[in-house]
Amino acid sequence: MTNGTDTTDGTVVIPPEHFREVLGAFCSGITVITAAGPDGAPLGMTCQSFSSLSLDPPMILIAPALTSTTWPRIREAGTFCVNILADGQHGVSDAMSRRGTDKFADVAWTPSPTGAPRLADVAAWIDCDLAAEHDGGDHTIVVGAVRALGSAPSLEPLLYHRGRYALVRSHPAAASR
Numbered sequence: 239m240t241n242g243t244d245t246t247d248g249t250v251v252i253p254p255e256h257f258r259e260v261l262g263a264f265c266s267g268i269t270v271i272t273a274a275g276p277d278g279a280p281l282g283m284t285c286q287s288f289s290s291l292s293l294d295p296p297m298i299l300i301a302p303a304l305t306s307t308t309w310p311r312i313r314e315a316g317t318f319c320v321n322i323l324a325d326g327q328h329g330v331s332d333a334m335s336r337r338g339t340d341k342f343a344d345v346a347w348t349p350s351p352t353g354a355p356r357l358a359d360v361a362a363w364i365d366c367d368l369a370a371e372h373d374g375g376d377h378t379i380v381v382g383a384v385r386a387l388g389s390a391p392s393l394e395p396l397l398y399h400r401g402r403y404a405l406v407r408s409h410p411a412a413a414s415r
Contacts, residue, residue, distance in 0.1 A: 258401075265399040268323045270334045271300060272347075272355040273315035280342045280355040281315070283308040284335040286398055287377065288320060296384035298364055301377040307337060309378065313368060318382065319354035322362040322389075323396040328403045330357065331396065351386040361396075362389035 272282045287301035298320060302309035312318050323331055334341050346358035350365045357363070366382030373379070397404040 265397050265404060267361075267395045268327075268331045268398055268403075269300070270321040270323060270330060270357060270360075271302070271309075271312060271318050272321060272350075272357070273312040273318045274349070274353045274355070275311060276314065280347065281308055281311050282334045282341050282345075282355060283312070284331050285320075288322075291381060296387075297369065298366060298382045298384060300380045300382065301374055302380065304376050304378060309380075313371075315354070316368050317352035317354060317385075318366055318368065319350045319352065319356055320364040320366065320382070321355075321357040321360045322364075323357075324359055324361040324390070324393040325396050325405060327357075327359065327396050331403075359393070360390070361393045363387060 266286050267288065269285050269288045270282050271285050272280060275281050283302065283306060285300050285302055289299050291297040291299045300320065330345055333339070333343075333345060342355070347355040348358070350356040350363060352365045352367075354365065356365075364382070364384055365386040366384055368380065369383040370381040371378050372381075394406045397406065
């Protein structure tokens with residue numbers, strides 16, 4: 239076990255590699271955040287930091303990196319769609335995480351109710367208005383007010399665990415529910 243190192247000013251320094259390794263034990267889904275640009279062109283970025291936030295009113299949060307060149311353009315749109323990728327969509331995740339390419343070249347989509355790209359064959363989608371942004375260190379904490387949503391219950395999610403894509407494996411106890 240490695241603890242952080244205390245500094246003279248009382249802050250704790252934790253090596254980023256160790257932080258990443260430890261938090262990699264938490265399995266998460268993969269989302270692609272999309273919006274329609276000012277010229278109508280689709281915008282998209284892969285985002286692993288996603289969570290439900292509130293049931294009443296319905297709200298979600300995402301946390302794009304401050305280094306993202308796509309998030310500022312999505313922010314300008316004021317609305318966005320969270321596309322929860324399905325198992326087998328790792329190629330979509332990879333495409334949306336690249337810079338300087340046509341991210342939508344081989345990605346099928348239709349407009350969501352807000353006009354943001356709703357990607358084909360996703361496990362779920364959530365259309366949002368940008369409600370708030372907060373400082374989150376090297377990320378921005380973004381709160382989305384949910385306007386519309388849908389899911390494909392027959393599809394399993396694309397997961398990420400310990401630095402690589404993972405599969406859902408049902409636990410034997412799940413069959414008894």
